[in-house]
Amino acid sequence: MAEARRDAERTRSELLAVATEVFAEEGFSGARVDDIAARTRTTKRMIYYYFGGKEGLYRAVLEEAYRGIREAERAIDVDHADPVDAIRALAELTFDHHVGHEAFIRLVAIENIHRGEFIRQIEGLRTLSQPAKGLLDEILERGRAAGVFRSDVDAIDVHLVISSYCVFQVANQYTFGHLFDVDLASPERRAHLRAALGDVVVGWLTAPAR
Amino acid sequence: MAEARRDAERTRSELLAVATEVFAEEGFSGARVDDIAARTRTTKRMIYYYFGGKEGLYRAVLEEAYRGIREAERAIDVDHADPVDAIRALAELTFDHHVGHEAFIRLVAIENIHRGEFIRQIEGLRTLSQPAKGLLDEILERGRAAGVFRSDVDAIDVHLVISSYCVFQVANQYTFGHLFDVDLASPERRAHLRAALGDVVVGWLTAPAR
Amino acid sequence: MAEARRDAERTRSELLAVATEVFAEEGFSGARVDDIAARTRTTKRMIYYYFGGKEGLYRAVLEEAYRGIREAERAIDVDHADPVDAIRALAELTFDHHVGHEAFIRLVAIENIHRGEFIRQIEGLRTLSQPAKGLLDEILERGRAAGVFRSDVDAIDVHLVISSYCVFQVANQYTFGHLFDVDLASPERRAHLRAALGDVVVGWLTAPAR
Amino acid sequence: MAEARRDAERTRSELLAVATEVFAEEGFSGARVDDIAARTRTTKRMIYYYFGGKEGLYRAVLEEAYRGIREAERAIDVDHADPVDAIRALAELTFDHHVGHEAFIRLVAIENIHRGEFIRQIEGLRTLSQPAKGLLDEILERGRAAGVFRSDVDAIDVHLVISSYCVFQVANQYTFGHLFDVDLASPERRAHLRAALGDVVVGWLTAPAR
DNA sequence: AATGAATGAGTGTTCATTCAT
DNA sequence: AATGAATGAACACTCATTCAT
Numbered sequence: 001m002a003e004a005r006r007d008a009e010r011t012r013s014e015l016l017a018v019a020t021e022v023f024a025e026e027g028f029s030g031a032r033v034d035d036i037a038a039r040t041r042t043t044k045r046m047i048y049y050y051f052g053g054k055e056g057l058y059r060a061v062l063e064e065a066y067r068g069i070r071e072a073e074r075a076i077d078v079d080h081a082d083p084v085d086a087i088r089a090l091a092e093l094t095f096d097h098h099v100g101h102e103a104f105i106r107l108v109a110i111e112n113i114h115r116g117e118f119i120r121q122i123e124g125l126r127t128l129s130q131p132a133k134g135l136l137d138e139i140l141e142r143g144r145a146a147g148v149f150r151s152d153v154d155a156i157d158v159h160l161v162i163s164s165y166c167v168f169q170v171a172n173q174y175t176f177g178h179l180f181d182v183d184l185a186s187p188e189r190r191a192h193l194r195a196a197l198g199d200v201v202v203g204w205l206t207a208p209a210r
Numbered sequence: 211m212a213e214a215r216r217d218a219e220r221t222r223s224e225l226l227a228v229a230t231e232v233f234a235e236e237g238f239s240g241a242r243v244d245d246i247a248a249r250t251r252t253t254k255r256m257i258y259y260y261f262g263g264k265e266g267l268y269r270a271v272l273e274e275a276y277r278g279i280r281e282a283e284r285a286i287d288v289d290h291a292d293p294v295d296a297i298r299a300l301a302e303l304t305f306d307h308h309v310g311h312e313a314f315i316r317l318v319a320i321e322n323i324h325r326g327e328f329i330r331q332i333e334g335l336r337t338l339s340q341p342a343k344g345l346l347d348e349i350l351e352r353g354r355a356a357g358v359f360r361s362d363v364d365a366i367d368v369h370l371v372i373s374s375y376c377v378f379q380v381a382n383q384y385t386f387g388h389l390f391d392v393d394l395a396s397p398e399r400r401a402h403l404r405a406a407l408g409d410v411v412v413g414w415l416t417a418p419a420r
Numbered sequence: 421m422a423e424a425r426r427d428a429e430r431t432r433s434e435l436l437a438v439a440t441e442v443f444a445e446e447g448f449s450g451a452r453v454d455d456i457a458a459r460t461r462t463t464k465r466m467i468y469y470y471f472g473g474k475e476g477l478y479r480a481v482l483e484e485a486y487r488g489i490r491e492a493e494r495a496i497d498v499d500h501a502d503p504v505d506a507i508r509a510l511a512e513l514t515f516d517h518h519v520g521h522e523a524f525i526r527l528v529a530i531e532n533i534h535r536g537e538f539i540r541q542i543e544g545l546r547t548l549s550q551p552a553k554g555l556l557d558e559i560l561e562r563g564r565a566a567g568v569f570r571s572d573v574d575a576i577d578v579h580l581v582i583s584s585y586c587v588f589q590v591a592n593q594y595t596f597g598h599l600f601d602v603d604l605a606s607p608e609r610r611a612h613l614r615a616a617l618g619d620v621v622v623g624w625l626t627a628p629a630r
Numbered sequence: 631m632a633e634a635r636r637d638a639e640r641t642r643s644e645l646l647a648v649a650t651e652v653f654a655e656e657g658f659s660g661a662r663v664d665d666i667a668a669r670t671r672t673t674k675r676m677i678y679y680y681f682g683g684k685e686g687l688y689r690a691v692l693e694e695a696y697r698g699i700r701e702a703e704r705a706i707d708v709d710h711a712d713p714v715d716a717i718r719a720l721a722e723l724t725f726d727h728h729v730g731h732e733a734f735i736r737l738v739a740i741e742n743i744h745r746g747e748f749i750r751q752i753e754g755l756r757t758l759s760q761p762a763k764g765l766l767d768e769i770l771e772r773g774r775a776a777g778v779f780r781s782d783v784d785a786i787d788v789h790l791v792i793s794s795y796c797v798f799q800v801a802n803q804y805t806f807g808h809l810f811d812v813d814l815a816s817p818e819r820r821a822h823l824r825a826a827l828g829d830v831v832v833g834w835l836t837a838p839a840r
Numbered sequence: 841a842a843t844g845a846a847t848g849a850g851t852g853t854t855c856a857t858t859c860a861t
Numbered sequence: 862a863a864t865g866a867a868t869g870a871a872c873a874c875t876c877a878t879t880c881a882t
Contacts, residue, residue, distance in 0.1 A: 008841065027323050029240035033877055044877090045843055054877065108385050109319050113237055116384030126389055133390075150413075156390055157406050161375065167382065168374030174326030175318050176373070179336055180343075180366060196367050200414045203360075207413030210405070218866060243852055254852090255868060264852065428845060447743055450659035453873060464874085465847060474873065528805050529739050533657050536804030546809055553810075570833075576810060577826055583806070584798030585791065592797065594746030595738050599756055600763075600786060616787050620834045623780075627833030630825070638862065663856055674856090675864055684856065 012050050014040045020061045024103040027110045028058055028118075055118070062111060063122045065104050072097065073131045083143030087205060088198040090135060091162050095194045098166035105170045133159055143205065150209040158201065165197050222260050224250045229257075230271045234313040237320050238268055238328075265328070272321060273332045275314050282307065283341045293353030297415060298408040300345060301372050305404045308376035315380045343369055353415065360419040368411065375407050432470050434460045439467075440481045444523040447530050448478055448538075475538070482531060483542045485524050492517065493551040503563030507625060508618040510555060511582050515614045518586035525590045553579055563625065570629040578621065585617050642680050644670045650691045654733040657740050658688055685748070692741060693752045695734050702727065703761045713773030717835060718828040720765060721792050725824045728796035735800045763789055773835065780839040788831065795827050 018039045022031045033054050037044035051057040076093045080086040098105060111119050119125065136155040143149030168176075173184040183189060228249045232241045243264050247254035261267040286307065288299040308315060321329050329335065346365040353359030378386075383394040393399060438459045442451045453474050457464035471477040496513045500506040518525060531539050539545065556575040563569030588596075593604040603609060648669045652661045663684050667674035681687040706723045710716040728735060741749050749755065766785040773779030798806075803814040813819060 011841085027237055027239055029237055032875090034875090043843060045879090046841090048878070049842075106323065108382065109323060112382050112384045113316065113319060113323070114384075116388050119385055119388055126391065130389070153406070153409075156392065159390075160379070160386070160403075161406075161410055163386070164374045164378030164382075165371065168378055169370070171381075172318065172322050172374075172377065174322045174324075175329055176370070178326050178329055179340070180369075181336065182366065193370075195420070196363070196371075199363075199417070199420055200371055200410060203415070203417030204410045204413035207409070207417065210409055221866085242850090244850085253868065255854090256866090258853065259867075431845085447657055447659055449657055452871085454871080463847065466845090468874065469846075526743065528802065529743060532802050532804045533736065533739060533743070534804075536808050539805055539808055546811065550809070573826070573829075576812065579810075580799070580806070580823075581795065581826075581830055584794045584802075587802065588794030588798055589790070591801075592738065592742050592794075594742045594744075595749055596790070596793070598746050598749055599760070600789075601756065602786065613790075615840070616783070616791075619783075619837070619840055620791055620830060623834035623837030624830045625833070627829070627837065630829055641862085662854090664854090673864060675858090676862090678857070679863075 011040075011042050011046055015042065015047060015050065015057070016060060016064055019057050020065060020103065020107070023058055023061050023110065024106040028054075028114060031058075033057075059118050059122060062107060062118055063125060065107050066119075066122075066125055069101060069104050070131065072101070076132060076135070078135065078139070083139050083146055084148055084202055084206065086139045087143065087149075087158075088202050090132070090139060091197050091201045092194050094132060094162050095166050095197050098170050099190065102170050105167055108167070109171050140205075149205045150207060152209040153205060158205070161204070162197070162201065165200070169193055218260075221250075221252050221256055225252065225257060225260065225267070226270060226274055229267050230275060230313060230317070233268055233271050233320065234316040238264075238324060241268075243267075269328050269332060272317060272328055273335060275317050276329075276332075276335055277338065279311060279314050280338050280341065282311070286342060286345070288345070288349070293349050293356055294358055294412055294416065296349045297353065297359075297368075298412050300342070300349060301407050301411045302404050304342060304372050305376050305379075305407050308380055309400065312380055315377055318377070319381050340369075350415075359415045360417060362419040363415060368415070371414070372407070372411065375410070379403055428470075431460075431462050431466055435462065435467060435470065435477070436480060436484055439477050440485060440523065440527070443478055443481050443530065444526040448474075448534065451478075453477075479538050479542060482527060482538055483545060485527050486539075486542075486545055487548065489521060489524050490548050490551065492521070496552060496555070498555065498559070503559050503566060504568055504622055504626065506559045507563065507569075507578075508622050510552070510559065511617050511621045512614050514552060514582050515586050515589075515617050518590055519610065522590055525587055528587070529591050550579075560625075569625045570627060572629040573625060578625070581621065581624070582617070585620070589613055641670075641672050641676055645672065645677060645680060645687070646690060646694055649687050650695060650733065650737070653688055653691050653740065654736040658684075658744060661688075663687075689748050689752060692737060692748055693755065695737050696749075696752075696755055699731060699734050700761065702731070706762060706765070708765065708769070713769050713776060714778055714832055714836065716769045717773065717779075717788075718832050720762070720769060721827050721831045722824050724762060724792050725796050725827055728800055729820065732800055735797055738797070739801050770835075779835045780837060782839040783835060788835070791834070792827065792831065795830070799823055 015036070019031075019036050022036050022039070026032075031054070033044055033047060036057070037047060040046075047053070047057055051060055076090070076097060078086045078089040078093065080089055133155055136158055140149060140153070140155055140158065144151055169184055176182075177184050184193065225246070229241075229246050232246050232249070236242070241264070243254055243257060246267070247257060250256075257263070257267055261270055286300070286303045288296045288303065290296040290299055343365055346368055350359060350363070350365055350368065354361055379394055386392075387394050394403065435456070439451075439456050442456050442459070446452070451474070453464055453467060456477070457467060460466075467473070467477055471480055496510070496517065498506045498509040498513065500509055553575055556578055560569060560573070560575055560578065564571055589604055596602075597604050604613065645666070649661075649666050652666050652669070656662075661684070663674055663677060666687070667677060670676075677683070677687055681690055706720070706727065708716045708719040708723065710719055763785055766788055770779060770783070770785055770788065774781055799814055806812075807814050814823065
């Protein structure tokens with residue numbers, strides 16, 4: 001029984017891992033249930049057994065991906081006394097974090113193509129505290145208290161600036177790179193991009209309020 | 211003859227218009243050739259006659275969308291003597307422009323899911339000068355000459371910051387909005403977002419170089 | 421399980437039997453997958469399940485047809501002490517054999533129209549020993565030893581003469597029959613044709629070498 | 631007018647020449663009207679204009695091919711006083727003739743797959759005297775009169791033996807060659823095959839009647 | 841806990857043919 | 862004598878899903 005359960009868990013997680021790859025690569029419509037099954041040691045039938053169908057599998061993938069990314073975000077820590085150093089460090093670590101999770105970013109892009117209809121069905125995802133946001137709140141608070149940060153900016157504003165930059169540079173690298181003839185993924189470009197993001201956030205936050 | 215040619219043009223462009231909608235809505239794999247045809251006055255057969263197939267149609271949609279957007283960008287003009295006013299205006303007009311072209315942004319996201327494999331096949335798209343970039347170059351030049359802009363930032367850097375922000379706020383509105391419980395598309399939010407972008411760009415560019 | 425497997429075998433062989441008929445009748449391009457499926461108790465989908473597609477089904481038909489014909493050839497036996505009697509008997513039995521397998525002859529003609537591209541993909545068909553050829557070798561050997569057969573003729577030569585005659589009289593009966601206003605398939609003609617083949621082979625083999 | 635007619639004739643014959651190639655290569659069902667048209671300087675529409683459709687074009691191809699082959703056969707002449715020499719020469723020249731007209735042989739095979747349904751619709755093809763047959767009659771007559779040929783064989787019998795051999799060695803070369811691992815089209819094999827046919831016919835005809 | 845066989849609705853594509861001029 | 866545009870039926874093939882055990 002315990003062994004059966006262990007096998008079951010292995011089957012389930014193998015399916016999930018492969019499905020994550022395939023959905024991230026091909027999108028929801030582009031992914032093939034047969035293809036996913038063929039890449040595992042189980043059969044297609046198990047997808048229905050464990051996840052109810054393609055949509056259930058996709059939802060499970062999405063949920064697991066978000067949980068994993070939150071987990072990883074929790075590792076981001078900046079212990080700088082200086083809020084300016086801290087915010088730059090947070091921006092840059094967030095940048096690194098995105099670079100390392102292209103599959104997740106692709107899944108999010110795919111989910112947005114579907115106007116978020118699946119993420120809305122996942123219970124308890126929203127309540128999953130966003131570690132980065134808590135950190136942001138705290139840094140901003142300190143900066144404002146120290147008089148070095150402008151006061152008309154809140155954590156969501158900053159998070160959106162950082163996220164958009166980090167996501168775009170991964171998600172839109174193909175069209176942007178082609179049109180402007182640059183390779184956004186090259187090490188040199190990445191280093192430049194990373195530093196520039198710190199400049200943007202620091203420059204913005206330390207400027208006087210409008 | 212002239213009439214036949216006129217009808218041909220109408221058939222072609224009707225197909226293109228409908229396909230743009232459908233591909234933007236459903237993605238490449240999700241779009242159905244039957245569905246596209248059913249929404250026009252012609253038949254599915256004509257897609258093959260004029261575009262060679264689903265892929266050819268998608269490429270034509272992508273190309274036309276880019277050409278259209280470039281055309282629209284050309285209308286963006288900021289005649290402010292002051293480079294700071296000018297750059298803020300450019301950022302905000304770019305913001306407005308993106309808000310008004312969600313279908314295009316979706317197509318670009320879809321194309322990036324496909325890692326840009328189709329855009330690369332379209333000849334002459336890259337040479338289509340990017341009007342916004344020319345304008346940017348000029349404003350940055352003036353700002354640097356006037357000593358109000360930092361000197362370690364070029365047009366591509368600024369374009370990427372502006373683009374990422376504008377694109378993200380449209381493309382990722384569903385997941386971001388859901389997770390943080392905000393409606394990025396509401397008029398008030400949009401006004402706030404728009405102003406914040408100006409602040410970001412101006413604060414960044416007017417800060418001293420690193 | 422056993423039953424499922426039995427059903428699978430039935431489905432597969434029913435498909436194969438019907439496909440043999442249809443391909444022999446209509447040729448590869450002329451055969452319709454829908455048509456084949458409609459004549460069975462299963463659906464078109466099963467053709468793809470078991471054979472991968474139209475081409476795979478055609479290959480399976482070709483292979484099974486060749487195996488079947490080899491099986492049938494094995495039944496041909498001539499136990500005549502006299503090599504002259506034996507060779508005549510072999511020629512005439514081969515003739516009968518062809519008359520009874522028009523579908524096979526048509527499949528072979530079709531495959532030759534395709535320049536043998538499919539038969540070349542079937543593994544292990546060539547090694548399937550040709551029973552008739554072994555018999556031929558033996559009869560020729562005996563005849564030569566007895567001094568009644570010429571020595572400048574080998575089994576392949578004789579096989580080609582016999583085969584060409586037998587095949588032609590079935591495969592080309594329609595154009596030949598029309599042009600010369602004879603019915604090659606009538607019982608009287610067949611009897612005449614059969615005897616003539618014996619005469620040809622015996623006359624040829626018993627004549628002195630060139 | 632004269633010029634228009636000349637153009638018309640050129641269009642028609644170009645279509646016919648290309649169609650002959652395509653039908654011989656692909657069979658009736660396998661041939662594509664679009665493909666035929668694309669290989670000419672005219673358009674698909676002209677096939678309907680001149681031939682009424684695919685079937686009409688195929689019939690025209692078949693008719694023209696038969697007429698051409700009869701024309702070519704007329705060039706076959708054997709002026710040997712000795713009927714044995716004459717019959718061997720006729721067999722061997724017929725062999726050469728077939729080797730040089732593979733496309734025609736393929737068309738005939740295709741037509742037989744269709745059970746001769748199209749050739750039957752062509753008027754006046756049957757009355758087209760078969761030059762080879764006339765010659766055969768005459769040689770056989772002389773041979774019988776001279777007492778060197780058996781008397782129980784008529785021209786059709788001989789014609790069938792010669793035709794079947796000549797046709798088979800071209801038409802079935804792919805499957806026969808593959809199965810027995812010989813190249814029937816190689817120069818050495820062809821020379822052997824050619825001489826063997828002479829041996830067969832001469833051996834048969836000069837043997838005593840059954 | 842697992843599975844091989846089966847399925848129906850649909851999916852992109854191609855066909856020979858005709859219309860309108 | 863010629864043609865570019867258009868067509869509908871058919872075509873080979875694929876999809877996510879369920880059945881029966």
